[in-house]
Amino acid sequence: MSSSSPHALTAHWKKFLALGVVALAVVWYFACVGVAHHENRQALSVLVGSLFWISVLIGMLMLTMITRVFDAGWAPLIRRNWELLIVALPVVILLGVVPLAFSTGFRHALWDWTDAAHVLPGGHTVGHDPILQAKSWFLNEKFFLIRVGLYVLVFGVLVTLLRRWSFAQDTDRTAGHTHRLHAVSAVGIPLSAVTLTMLAFDCLMALSYHWFSTMYGVWFFALSIRLALAVTVILTYKLSNGGWLDGLLNQAHRHVLGCLMLAFTVFWAYISFSQYFLIYTANIPEETFWYNIREIDAATGEKSQWWSVSMYLIFGFFLLPFLTLLFYRTKIVAGRLLTVAWIILVGGIVDLWFNALPRQVYDKSTPEGFVVTPFLTSSLFLDLVSIIGFGGIVFALFLRGAAKQETIPVHDPRILESINYHE
Amino acid sequence: MNERNERIHGVACTFRKVSDVFHAAEKVRDAGWKNWDVHTPFPIHGMDQAMGLPRSPVPRLTLLGGVTGFITGCLLTWYTNSYDYPLIVGGKPYWSVIFPFPVLYECTILFAAFGTFFGQFIFNRLPRHNHPLFDLPNFARVSDDTFMIVLEARDPRFHLDESRNFLQSLGGQEITVIRD
Numbered sequence: 001m002s003s004s005s006p007h008a009l010t011a012h013w014k015k016f017l018a019l020g021v022v023a024l025a026v027v028w029y030f031a032c033v034g035v036a037h038h039e040n041r042q043a044l045s046v047l048v049g050s051l052f053w054i055s056v057l058i059g060m061l062m063l064t065m066i067t068r069v070f071d072a073g074w075a076p077l078i079r080r081n082w083e084l085l086i087v088a089l090p091v092v093i094l095l096g097v098v099p100l101a102f103s104t105g106f107r108h109a110l111w112d113w114t115d116a117a118h119v120l121p122g123g124h125t126v127g128h129d130p131i132l133q134a135k136s137w138f139l140n141e142k143f144f145l146i147r148v149g150l151y152v153l154v155f156g157v158l159v160t161l162l163r164r165w166s167f168a169q170d171t172d173r174t175a176g177h178t179h180r181l182h183a184v185s186a187v188g189i190p191l192s193a194v195t196l197t198m199l200a201f202d203c204l205m206a207l208s209y210h211w212f213s214t215m216y217g218v219w220f221f222a223l224s225i226r227l228a229l230a231v232t233v234i235l236t237y238k239l240s241n242g243g244w245l246d247g248l249l250n251q252a253h254r255h256v257l258g259c260l261m262l263a264f265t266v267f268w269a270y271i272s273f274s275q276y277f278l279i280y281t282a283n284i285p286e287e288t289f290w291y292n293i294r295e296i297d298a299a300t301g302e303k304s305q306w307w308s309v310s311m312y313l314i315f316g317f318f319l320l321p322f323l324t325l326l327f328y329r330t331k332i333v334a335g336r337l338l339t340v341a342w343i344i345l346v347g348g349i350v351d352l353w354f355n356a357l358p359r360q361v362y363d364k365s366t367p368e369g370f371v372v373t374p375f376l377t378s379s380l381f382l383d384l385v386s387i388i389g390f391g392g393i394v395f396a397l398f399l400r401g402a403a404k405q406e407t408i409p410v411h412d413p414r415i416l417e418s419i420n421y422h423e
Numbered sequence: 424m425n426e427r428n429e430r431i432h433g434v435a436c437t438f439r440k441v442s443d444v445f446h447a448a449e450k451v452r453d454a455g456w457k458n459w460d461v462h463t464p465f466p467i468h469g470m471d472q473a474m475g476l477p478r479s480p481v482p483r484l485t486l487l488g489g490v491t492g493f494i495t496g497c498l499l500t501w502y503t504n505s506y507d508y509p510l511i512v513g514g515k516p517y518w519s520v521i522f523p524f525p526v527l528y529e530c531t532i533l534f535a536a537f538g539t540f541f542g543q544f545i546f547n548r549l550p551r552h553n554h555p556l557f558d559l560p561n562f563a564r565v566s567d568d569t570f571m572i573v574l575e576a577r578d579p580r581f582h583l584d585e586s587r588n589f590l591q592s593l594g595g596q597e598i599t600v601i602r603d
Contacts (some may be wrong), residue, residue, distance in 0.1 A: 276521075277525075326486070328478060
């Protein structure tokens, strides 16, 4: 115990910050060069990288509020780590989505509907698209930018309140903070639900704006909770081996996280399948094209790379974690739970790729009038650099916070119940 | 096995404190007993480990039920829609795994629930209308303020006098012989 105190980790925050800044500089450099050459794939790397962490952090924000509202006895020990992390949520939106949306070049490159001169499959331009005109009460640039601003504001305010009163309790030992946080969470859950739905609409669904799905917000929520739990399992494992959870994290904590991972794996599958199922059953072209471009090569009619990606989602992101998490021992043996968490983390990135990357590019030489961007490109590496970059910022903020605040909510009324939590 | 043991269900012994019954249970476990039980007015955390109880086998029947349900759903939709009376609905294939999926997973859930429900009946040996323990005059107190350990006669370690002494050495208060 002498050489490394549980808080020695926090000294690494500068390394994470340096990593984040360098990686983000690289990604933004390529994104700028790409847009200057009328390519948007590199800008999508910025979007995917930021959305990955936005998803993780929204999941943690929701888990923080849900455990507050339900007075979860197991939660305080783990929730403090969520509270230390979620401060990064508005920051990641500010460093990723906000510059993409507010700079005209990036906006036009990523969100076709903002560029009136953009040519659609079939040869007409966005400016003459009746579908866009019908949606323009929502999809207009002014309202879009206001919404992006609101994401920062709403999440920023919620995160600030949830952290302030929780940290205040460490010093003034007032139980009233718990009641106050209970109330904030009760308001915050529906507010966040609306905000994250709009964010999913704007940042992912509107990338192919002809398409629409009412399940989309719920899908994004399910993905967010899955990713948040996976990151939580990995982080708490690390923190229980030489960090501030050393000797505190027990089998029952792993079990409850494992059960939640199983529940939200099923929920994600339920939502994703329902979305597919309704579109498959109704079989109307306005909706089916979204899945068609993710399955069939428009030029040849053969199955495309995206078909393999969708198969990976079914078998690698649903079936494998589902079947392994059914077993009790997967949920309590640290190594096994950790493996499943990594599988979910990788699957989450693939799911974001599946939703963000495929695009129809106008090409009059093909029978369908467009080609679909392929999955396998060297830019996948740029996506990973982007994820590492935003991750560096997230963990720099996390460790900086951990150095300043209590890493265990020592005066939470339920902290003893949480530490002694039993299956 | 002697004549007397056949008429005896076991030996019961009461405890006044949680810690007493908990540590006594650990000693009974360590002595290698298999057929015995602890009765308490409320759940005691960690008692499963103190008694050396394995996990419940019910989830295996749940899984078995779920798999059976999935296969039943597949057969039902395949037989009705594709084999017995082939019918095209909404331009979909006669049978694929997609369109009947709600049926498949509902059957999975239903049969898994059957597996769980009937599984617990089987493993709890229910229904059972009476039990020799109910004849103990003070048995009702284990739902109030008393803890009880019962060593059953069907355990190969059971021998009336030795078992009595064993319970006494564990710090038991009232020791009673239960007759069938």
